[in-house]
Amino acid sequence: xxxxxxxxxxxxIFNSSNLNDFKIWIPDKMYIVIGRSNNIEDSxxxxxxxxxxxxxxxxxxxxxxxxxxxxTAVISVKLNVKNELNVHHYFKEINTIIISALxxxxxxxxxxKGISDISIGxxxxxxxxIYRKPDxxxxxxxxxxxxxxxxxxxxxxxxxxxxDYRKGRSHDEFxxxxxxxxxxxxxxxxxxxxSNSLSNLINK
Amino acid sequence: xxxxxxxPDIGEGLEEGTIIEWLIKKGQKIEVGDLLVTMETDKVVAxxxxxxxxxxxxxxxxxxxxxxxxxxxxxxxxxxxxxxDAIETVMNDKIQEQIKEEGAGVVGTLEVxxxxxxxxxxxxxxxxxxxxxxxxxRKIISTPVARAMAKNFGIDINLVKGNxxxxxxxxEDILNFSKQKTKSSIKQESAKDETNQLVEIEPxxxxxxxxxxxxxxxxxxxxxxxxxxxxxxxxxxxxxxxYKQKFEDKNIKLTYLAFVVKAVAIALxxxxxxxxxxxxxxxxxxxxxxxNIGIAVDTEKGLMVPVIKNADKLGIAEIAEKxxxxxxxxxxxxxxxxxxxxxTFTITSYGSIGGKFAVPVINxxxxxxxxxxxxxxxxxxxxxxxxxGLVMPLxxxxxxxxxxxxxxxxxxxxxxxxxxxxxxxxxx
Numbered sequence: 137x138x139x140x141x142x143x144x145x146x147x148x149i150f151n152s153s154n155l156n157d158f159k160i161w162i163p164d165k166m167y168i169v170i171g172r173s174n175n176i177e178d179s180x181x182x183x184x185x186x187x188x189x190x191x192x193x194x195x196x197x198x199x200x201x202x203x204x205x206x207x208t209a210v211i212s213v214k215l216n217v218k219n220e221l222n223v224h225h226y227f228k229e230i231n232t233i234i235i236s237a238l239x240x241x242x243x244x245x246x247x248x249k250g251i252s253d254i255s256i257g258x259x260x261x262x263x264x265x266i267y268r269k270p271d272x273x274x275x276x277x278x279x280x281x282x283x284x285x286x287x288x289x290x291x292x293x294x295x296x297x298x299x300d301y302r303k304g305r306s307h308d309e310f311x312x313x314x315x316x317x318x319x320x321x322x323x324x325x326x327x328x329x330x331s332n333s334l335s336n337l338i339n340k
Numbered sequence: 341x342x343x344x345x346x347x348p349d350i351g352e353g354l355e356e357g358t359i360i361e362w363l364i365k366k367g368q369k370i371e372v373g374d375l376l377v378t379m380e381t382d383k384v385v386a387x388x389x390x391x392x393x394x395x396x397x398x399x400x401x402x403x404x405x406x407x408x409x410x411x412x413x414x415x416x417x418x419x420x421x422x423x424x425d426a427i428e429t430v431m432n433d434k435i436q437e438q439i440k441e442e443g444a445g446v447v448g449t450l451e452v453x454x455x456x457x458x459x460x461x462x463x464x465x466x467x468x469x470x471x472x473x474x475x476x477x478r479k480i481i482s483t484p485v486a487r488a489m490a491k492n493f494g495i496d497i498n499l500v501k502g503n504x505x506x507x508x509x510x511x512e513d514i515l516n517f518s519k520q521k522t523k524s525s526i527k528q529e530s531a532k533d534e535t536n537q538l539v540e541i542e543p544x545x546x547x548x549x550x551x552x553x554x555x556x557x558x559x560x561x562x563x564x565x566x567x568x569x570x571x572x573x574x575x576x577x578x579x580x581x582x583y584k585q586k587f588e589d590k591n592i593k594l595t596y597l598a599f600v601v602k603a604v605a606i607a608l609x610x611x612x613x614x615x616x617x618x619x620x621x622x623x624x625x626x627x628x629x630x631x632n633i634g635i636a637v638d639t640e641k642g643l644m645v646p647v648i649k650n651a652d653k654l655g656i657a658e659i660a661e662k663x664x665x666x667x668x669x670x671x672x673x674x675x676x677x678x679x680x681x682x683x684t685f686t687i688t689s690y691g692s693i694g695g696k697f698a699v700p701v702i703n704x705x706x707x708x709x710x711x712x713x714x715x716x717x718x719x720x721x722x723x724x725x726x727x728x729g730l731v732m733p734l735x736x737x738x739x740x741x742x743x744x745x746x747x748x749x750x751x752x753x754x755x756x757x758x759x760x761x762x763x764x765x766x767x768x
Contacts, residue, residue, distance in 0.1 A: 172360060172378075172380055172385045173358060173360055173380050173404075196385060197383070197384070197385050198380045198381065198382065198383045198384050198385045199382075199383045221348050221349070221386070221388070222349060223384060223386070224384065227383070251382050251383045252383045264383070265383045265384065265385075266383065266384045266385070266386075267384075267385050267386075268384060268385065268386035268387065269387055270373065270375065270387060270389050297382065303621075304620075304621035304622065
C-alpha cells in the first residue's frame with residue numbers, strides 16, 4: 137500500500153502567492169496522514185484501513201501518523217521566513233495564538249506539551265508539525281473538536297516515538313477532544329475564533 | 341580547500357536528526373543556498389542549504405541514518421584551491437569587499453584579504469557579513485625590515501598604521517606599535533587576570549552534553565549495585581605472552597581486554613538478565629539474544645563507547661583486531677554512530693591508566709557494566725602455599741531492578757573462571 141502525496145486542501149496555501157497565509161479546513165471525510173519518515177506498516181492497521189477504503193497521504197513534514205475527519209479541524213499556516221534554520225519557536229508562537237483563541241471560548245487548563253502539542257490537562261487535543269523550505273515554513277496541526285478517540289486505536293498503531301508526557305498511554309488514554317472535555321462548542325465558533333487570531337499573525 | 345559543514349542545531353535543544361533524503365551527489369557543483377539534504381528532527385522536516393559554493397567531496401551518513409548536532413554532514417571542496425597552497429593563496433588574495441556596518445548599511449569599500457574563506461568545521465555559523473567594528477585585514481605596504489620586526493615581536497602588521505610614503509609601514513611604526521601594545525596589554529592582562537584567576541570558563545561541547553545527559557539518565561533510571569572481586573590470571577598472561585609476537589606480526593596488539601570481552605560474551609549467554617533491558621512503558625523485560633559488547637574508550641574529545649558486535653561468535657584474534665580498530669577510530673575521531681549502536685553490555689578498562697576498583701556507571705538502558713582495573717603482581721595462596729600471582733581487579737555494576745545479587749555474583753564468578761583458566765574459553 138503506497139501513500140498518496142499530500143495534496144489535501146490546506147496545502148494550497150503552501151504554493152500560494154501570498155508570502156504569509158493560513159487556512160483552517162474541516163475534512164470532508166476520514167483520511168489518514170503519515171509523517172514524512174513514517175511507513176504505513178509501522179503506523180497503520182492496514183487490513184482495517186483497506187477494508188474501509190480510507191485514503192492515506194504522506195505529508196512533507198515530520199511527526200507521527202494522524203487521523204483527519206469531519207469532526208477535526210486542520211489548521212495550516214505559512215510564514216515567510218528567510219535564513220532561519222531553527223524554526224521550533226514557531227510551534228510556540230502559533231500554538232500560543234491557538235491557545236489564546238480557545239481560552240477566549242471558555243476552555244480551561246490548556247497547555248503546550250511535548251514539542252508541539254496542545255493539551256487540556258495532560259490529554260492531547262492538538263498535534264502539529266512543520267515543513268521548512270529555505271524561504272518559508274509550513275505549520276500544520278490537527279485539532280480534535282469532537283471525534284471519538286477510539287477511532288484512533290482502531291486505525292493507528294502505538295507510535296514509535298512519543299512525548300515524555302504521554303508516558304506510554306494508549307491512544308484512548310492519551311487523546312481527548314474539546315467536546316469530550318465537556319466544552320460543547322461547534323466547529324464554526326472554534327474556526328471563527330482561531331481565524332481571527334491567526335489573521336493578526338499573518339498581517340503582523 | 342576542504343570545508344566541513346556540520347549538522348547545525350535546527351531545533352531547540354534537539355540533539356539529533358535523521359537524514360531523509362540527500363539532494364546532492366558527490367562530485368556535484370553547488371552554489372551557496374543550494375539545498376543539500378532534507379533532515380527530520382522531532383516534528384520538523386527541513387531542507388538544509390549549502391553555506392558555501394564548491395564541489396561536494398563527501399557525504400557523511402546514509403538516508404535513514406540518525407546523526408547528532410555537530411557531526412560532519414558534507415565536505416565541500418572550495419573550487420580552485422587545495423591544501424596549504426589554498427591557505428596561502430587565500431591569505432594573499434586581495435578581494436574587494438563591501439564592508440557593512442551592522443544595521444547601518446554600506447559605509448565604505450576597503451581592500452581586504454579573504455580570510456573568511458579559511459575555515460574548519462568549527463567555523464559553523466560564521467557570519468559572512470563583516471561588521472565595521474571587526475578588525476579588517478588591509479593590503480599592507482611595508483619595508484622588509486618592518487615586516488621582519490613585526491614577525492619577531494608577534495605583531496599582526498595589518499593592525500599597524502604606516503607613516504611612510506603612501507602609508508608604508510616603517511621600522512619606527514612597528515617600534516611605536518610595540519610600545520603601545522605593551523602598555524595596553526599590561527592593563528588588559530591585569531584586569532583579565534583578576535577576573536580569570538579563580539575560574540576558567542569553557543562552553544560545553546556536544547559530546548560533553550551527551551555524556552552528561554546519559555550519565556544522569558543512568559543514575560536517575562537504574563538502581564545501581566556493585567560487586568568487586570579479583571582474579572588470578574597468570575595462565576592467561578602466559579598464553580598472551582606466548583602468542584603476543586604472532587599477533588604483532590599481523591599488526592594486532594593482543595591485550596588482556598580481548599580475553600575479557602570473550603569471557604563476558606560467553607558468560608552473558610548463561611545469565612540472560614545481564615544482557616537485557618527493562619521496558620517500563622510496556623511492562624516487559626527484553627532479553628537480547630545477541631551479544632554486542634561496548635568498550636568505553638578514553639578519547640581526547642571525551643568518553644565514547646564503540647561496540648564489538650556479536651562478540652560471542654568472534655575468536656580472540658578477531659576481538660583483539662576489532663578493539664584495536666575501534667580504539668584507533670576513537671583516537672582519530674573517526675568513530676561513527678553505527679560503531680556505537682546496539683551495545684548490550686559494556687566493559688570499561690581503566691587499568692592501563694591506573695585504578696584498581698571503581699563503581700562504573702551503567703550504560704543505560706543496559707543492565708550491567710564491568711570495570712577492569714590495573715593488573716599487578718600480588719602475594720596469593722596457591723595449594724596452601726604463598727606464591728606470587730598476577731591479579732586483575734574487577735568491578736561490576738548492575739541495574740538491581742533487573743539483576744539480583746545472586747545472579748551478578750554468579751556471572752562474575754563465571755567470567756573469573758574463564759579468565760583464570762583461559763583454555764576454557766576455547767572449549768565453550
